[in-house]
Each structure stands twice: as structure tokens, then as C-alpha cells.
Amino acid sequence: MLVPLALLVAALCLALSAWAGWFVVADRAVVLRQLWGGAVVEGVLLVQAVVLAVVQATGDQDVDGVLLWGYVVTQLVVLPVAAAWAFAERTRWSSVVLVVAALTVAFLELRLMQIWGA
Template identity: 65%
Template sequence: MFPPLTYLIVLACLVQAGWAAWFVMKDRAVMLRQLWGCAVVEGLLLVQAIVTAGLLLLGSYGHVEVWELWGYLVTALLVLPLAAAWAFAERTRWSSVVMLVAALTVAFLEWRLVQIWSA
């Protein structure tokens, strides 16, 4: 994996989580700009998956459990779109809670990916 990209994804997720937390405190629903922010994070996740696939094909990894790594990558790719769909359908404060939990989940999954890759 490419660590600067991973740290950028974690930073972007934490910014999204902070934004969603602010909306939770203000009792507001998710707005379209937040969904665009999630789309940017999703694009970064896709780039990370492509880079990771390339590194795995080149054999430049140590003792990585490939199935575990891909499980975390695919899960990270699915969390934000599912949360965005839920937030789009749920036009209450709870949509912001869903986005907050999803952003923190992806940040945690990225942390685990770093641990798996460097094991």
C-alpha cells in the first residue's frame, strides 16, 4: 500500500466525520456537499484499491494475508456508498449520524489496512 494515500484517506474521513458531527449537533440532515465529500473519499478508496492490486501483482508485499486485506478493502469501498444512500433517503438528523458512523468506520478500516500491510 502507499502510506501517504492511506493517511490522506484517513484525514478525509475524519474531516467528513467532523462535518457530520457538526450537523448532528445542529440537528440538521446531510446536505449534498457532504455527499460529494463522500464521493471524493470513495474515489481515493478506488485509487487505493488499484494501487494495492498493482503492488500485490508485482509481489512487493511481505507476509500479507491477501484475503483479509481484500476483505477490508472491499468493506471500506462499500460503507460510504451505502451510508450515502441511507442519508439521501433519510432526511432527518439521523442521516448525519449515519454519515458520522460511516466515516469513522472507514477511518478505522484504513487503520487496520495499515496494520495488515505492515505485518
């Protein structure tokens, strides 16, 4: 796994959670630009999943595949579910949902780095 790519994902998630956190403090609902920000994070996660698949297929790293792909799939699911929830919930709580989802993906990313041994 490429450490710079993992750090990029974590940084993007932390930035998204800070942005949504600002909306929580301001008592505002999620806006479409924040959902596009989540889509950017999701795109980087997809790139990372492809890179992980290629590196694991070449056999360069001996990692528990079930655990690794459990984290990868969970990361790929969390933000779209949160985005759908935030889109449906047009109150301040939509911003809270986005904060929690972005922080969850950031922590999953750090755990993924530990599993990979980076």
C-alpha cells in the same frame, strides 16, 4: 501500500465525520455537498485499491490476500451504503449515519495499514 495515501484517506474520513458531526449537533440532515465529500473519499479509496492491486501483483509484499481484500471491499461498500441511507433519511439521523460510516472507514484504513505492515 503507500502510507501517505492511507493517511490521506483517514484524514478525509475524519474531516467528513467532523463535518457531519457538526450537523448532528445543529440538528440538521445531510446536505448534498457532504455526499459529494463522501464521493471524493470513495474516489481516493478506488485509487488506493488499484495501487494495492498493482503492488500485490508485483509480489513486493507478502500479505494475506483474503484479509486484505476483505477490508478493501468493505471500505468501498460502507460509504455508498451510508450515502444512500442518508439520502433517504432526511432527518438528523442521516448525519449520524454519515458520521458512523466515515469513522468506520477511517478505522478500517488504519487496520489496513496494520495488515500491510506499514
